[in-house]
Amino acid sequence: MGYEQAWLNYHQVKDQSFRKYLTGVYSLEEDAIICSGIRELTLAMEHMYAVTLPCDKGAAESGIHLRKNSEADLGQEGYHIYPEGPVFVIEGCTSQGILYGIFQLLRRLQTEVVAEEINDNKLPDNPLRMLNHWDNMDGSIERGYAGHSFFFKDNEVLVNERTLDYARLAASVGINGVVINNVNVKNAATFLITPRYFADLRKIQEIFASYGIKLFLSLNFAAPLELGGLQSADPASDTVKDWWTDKLKEVFQELPGFGGFLVKADSEGRPGPFTYGRTHAEGANMLADIISPYGGIIIWRCFVYNCRQDWRDLETDRARAGYDHFQPLDGAFRDNVILQIKNGPMDFQVREPVSPLFGGMKATNQILEVQIAQEYTGQQKHVCYLLPMFREILNFRTHCEQDKDTVGDLISGRTYGQKHGGMAAVINTGADENWTGHDLAAANWYGFGRLSFDRNLTAEEIAAEWVLLTFGSDPKAMAVVHGILMNSWNVYESYTSPLGIGWMVNPGYHYGPNVDGYEYDRWGTYHRADHRGLGVDRSSKGTGYATQYHEPNASLYETIDTCPEELLLFFHYVEYAHCLSSGKTLIQHIYDTHFEGADVVEATVKGWKGLEGILEPIAYERVLARLENQELHAKEWRDVVCSYFYRKSGIADERNRQIF
Amino acid sequence: MGYEQAWLNYHQVKDQSFRKYLTGVYSLEEDAIICSGIRELTLAMEHMYAVTLPCDKGAAESGIHLRKNSEADLGQEGYHIYPEGPVFVIEGCTSQGILYGIFQLLRRLQTEVVAEEINDNKLPDNPLRMLNHWDNMDGSIERGYAGHSFFFKDNEVLVNERTLDYARLAASVGINGVVINNVNVKNAATFLITPRYFADLRKIQEIFASYGIKLFLSLNFAAPLELGGLQSADPASDTVKDWWTDKLKEVFQELPGFGGFLVKADSEGRPGPFTYGRTHAEGANMLADIISPYGGIIIWRCFVYNCRQDWRDLETDRARAGYDHFQPLDGAFRDNVILQIKNGPMDFQVREPVSPLFGGMKATNQILEVQIAQEYTGQQKHVCYLLPMFREILNFRTHCEQDKDTVGDLISGRTYGQKHGGMAAVINTGADENWTGHDLAAANWYGFGRLSFDRNLTAEEIAAEWVLLTFGSDPKAMAVVHGILMNSWNVYESYTSPLGIGWMVNPGYHYGPNVDGYEYDRWGTYHRADHRGLGVDRSSKGTGYATQYHEPNASLYETIDTCPEELLLFFHYVEYAHCLSSGKTLIQHIYDTHFEGADVVEATVKGWKGLEGILEPIAYERVLARLENQELHAKEWRDVVCSYFYRKSGIADERNRQIF
16 A cells, blocks of 8 residues: 555444454455455455454355355346344355445445444446546646556556556446546557557556456557558448458457447547548447457447537537437447447536437447546536536436436436446546545545446435545544535536536636637637627527427427526526526626635635644645635636626626626 | 748849949958858859859959958948949948948849949948847747747757858848847757857857857856756856856857847746846846956846736736836946847737837847747738838837937937947748748848848838849739738738737737637736726826826827827727727727728738739749638638627627628
8 A cells, every 4th residue: 555545545443343253254266356355355454453354265154255146136246245143244146246345345334334234235227337547658648637647658558556556446436447548549549459568458457357347448540540551441441340350359369358449539630430421330330340259349439529610600509419410320339339428518517418319319328428537627626526416417307218217227228228338437547646636536536436336326425435434434524524525516616607608718728717718719619798698599599409308308498487597508698687596687696606606615725724633634735735726716717707797798796896 | 042042032133234243253351251242242143144253352453342441431330332433342341341232232233223323331220130039949939930940959059051041141131140049048958058069059150150140149047056056046146156257258268259148037937136136237247247358248138027917906017017127227237238128018019109118228228129920910820011010119209318219219329329239030930941931921031130220211112122032023023012011010900909909819829819818817918808998097097107108208198089099008998989080989990990901811812813923833822822821810800809899898880790
């Protein structure tokens, strides 16, 4: 444990009811995953009870029993943990299920649950629970705010102590697939699928596999050109198919158990099937057919839009692009292709409607893609606990069917019975001691894993778990940190962009307020603010985006009166004088939320200072510095946004606060 | 002549009256500069008359005579050229004067002047006529839009054919000093004054010297730390002084005839005397004392301001900074220190008032710094012939005295008798075939040199010369190109930022419209536009910047009614409904100028197309492509600026043109 251990930082527990099982850990089998589990148990018990847990393969009359039971109704990854007389049973059909059971047990014990009361039986809700890293091979991380990559450096693959700790952390919350390289595959990353890198990738893969995690890679669709020296990357070309056939056979042979590929094609300058007049289905299926014999899957990102839009073009709507491109292809993809769909139609804004592709496709495997890299949500300089947002998304009713129609239902396969599906999070863990730059950002990593495994966990429950595991059980720390987390998304939203309009950030690096930053640009991201009001009309009278939803959602979004208020400006151009449900005008709402948001951050800093001496000094100081910086920047956001709209509207703040 | 030769592209002439002097070129002396002159004459006559000019050292009865005459009233750099019977005399007190005479003769002949009518007698108006390159040692050029550096590559100094051609071009228009490295001295450039680079610098210096050009370098004020390993760069420290004394002695010994240093200190992150609580005079004088025995000079840039301003701070005014910092130091600098003052108080905007430091200092050597690198004036993607601006600046009456009070008078030493002074231009010639990216941008390089030598030349005269030298004497080409050049500054201004307000560009790279780009930033560059109007109150009731001028300028700038209209928004916040001298409201003026400007560019493209078949195809096509791009971008500027102000003001265009 050379590095910090985030939520696996096992600490002494008060409740001693489990102590009686510490006579030993017994398992009839001993594969790599079971070994990982036993190692974790041993480590944890050492820290929690100061006991060195004896380990024995055979059965015994007491202790912790790892029981592989193919008769149990626990699927490939479920577990059941329960006391059985003098024995504590951790049961699964597979080693992986048992590993998850072990982590669940440790979570329970760390949160001071009495041993006799533990009886947890859980199969994961989603088949795939993935992390997508945007690490480049030079060691940089796209949208990375937590130090350099620990997967790559100077165009080499890194394998070290941190690789193992990373796998432990990921597996502890149920992650079972990881893409280690950036979806924008360029330069050296194109060569990851060549002999130069196989040995090192195999080492990573072995570590991952011993924690039940499959290794995936992002793929360069133009590899036949850039790697193969072919004249084309046309998916319909036999030469191209032959090249891929040989290449991918080599990959799966060199990397046994390899998961497959994530592909960003025809997006933001990346090559793709469009270049050759082919559909995305043709592109994805070509690869999928080739790797199907090896059990591999192709995860195809739906982030396709025209990034050369003219801001003067009022017809084109980037929000429509995902649905327009992919919905007509429903049913055209192979069984081992999964479309990976961002939660919203734009790009990880603090507030977006749920993508209408969810519910728009019935015969296509789907993964929900969210981003815990906080690209647009404060970049780990601001606290922004995203689980409340993720919960909202999962619970969003698409009305594609009478019931089982939520996003959570769709991606888990419950609605239409797809075999593949699940959740993926874009993550930017890096070489920073605390893994995530901002200590509190680790709650998003933790929470994403937990929620993807068990979609019924609430954001509150997850936050409570994480705080206890990370900072221990001091009640004041618990209350303060939990409060900060639970507020943080709404607070961040309140002092940044109002009512779903999004953007208003500095172009390129996406940090800090710039109301017109993307207004006269080519990215399809406009607020259309003028002296009367702001917002984009996406109703049927506008761009028609609202009509991509099933009823009654389409009708709800259609009019200002029925549109959910938090999305009002996403769907409608609204005058500053428009009266909101609060009784406030839109402009006054903008002023008030921005001032209130910045005030909350100010109070948050004060609250945090009350934890001095309670929390470990290093983490305390680290978070304090970030919170103080957040306060400065929240006020900057407040002042820029309020000044912008005051200068534009000419309408004074009713409360006469200072606006510049 | 492996490269293109810009205005030294000698072509056949029609007038043959000079042919009778082509019997030979005679000179009693033969130093490096005379040799350069004879080489140029020979080359030119070959192209112009298809004659190989015989060269002989001694006297003869006819031909071209290079006559060094120490009795002539021609100073160190003047020339007199005239026919004398069968002889054509090129006379000077020095070889350098003779060289300038040769280039003047060639210019005359290229522009079809009859030999017998030539009688030009000219001493340069400014002692120093300098080019400042912002070339980095990795080969990049800060604000470079014409290819890579031809002075540096991969941290090495380049010396090649282009070095020589560069010196010829520079000397041909009277340049006598060149700073080859970026004023932001970092990394390898700090090491330019170490043995590693002396041999190569000496080669450049020898080439330059053979054209009468002194080599200068930009200096890193922090060199004692970064190079010397000292703990301080405090100019008052004896250790620091000793270090500089040894270092600079070495430099002047290794580079005989070296000119001295340009220093950007305490500016935009560069270190300087402020770090140690010293004044700029103390910093500059320390260096000046050390290099005085070698005849070296220190050129100290006055571009000092707070680049960490809070946009919410309405008191601080960046425009004031130069005067506030340097005026109190008037008289405190050594005789071999020259302050280099940007033409305006901000940063090379398309329109600024003249810096009040001109006329504000009576006992300080001064250089006027202008920028032909078009950083804010279209970056050589747009035509912007800057000589009309430079003329306005030189002719600006500061009223520091009853007469001889113009900027031109001040920098030439005519007002207060300073020995050092002159003009410097920031330039970005690069490895592009045509030297300047945009062919028409070469007119700025040419024109700057010509004007710095002879401040009475008009922008029209200079443009006419340049067109003839560059494109030949076709009357249609002459008319079209001359017309484009002479209009271009006003046209660029008309579709970009109105009435002196400046900025409104994308931060960082400074290209393209972004009205709020610098509005909520830390750079001290604000337009303060709101729903009622825009502009910055810099009168005595505002930031007080206007009071830095002598009367009557101060009073003129003080009120909206008397302020020159082209600077109205620089000095005043003005309501959109305000009526301008044209009878138009401010907002209508903004609309009209932007539409008109874009229309002119459209017409310019058409006009240029009329030159197909007349101009050399390569240059014709190259310029056409740039003009077509300019048209697109001018319309982008028009639409962004008009939309911004329409959306903000809510006032419709009287002419109902399309605004978004």
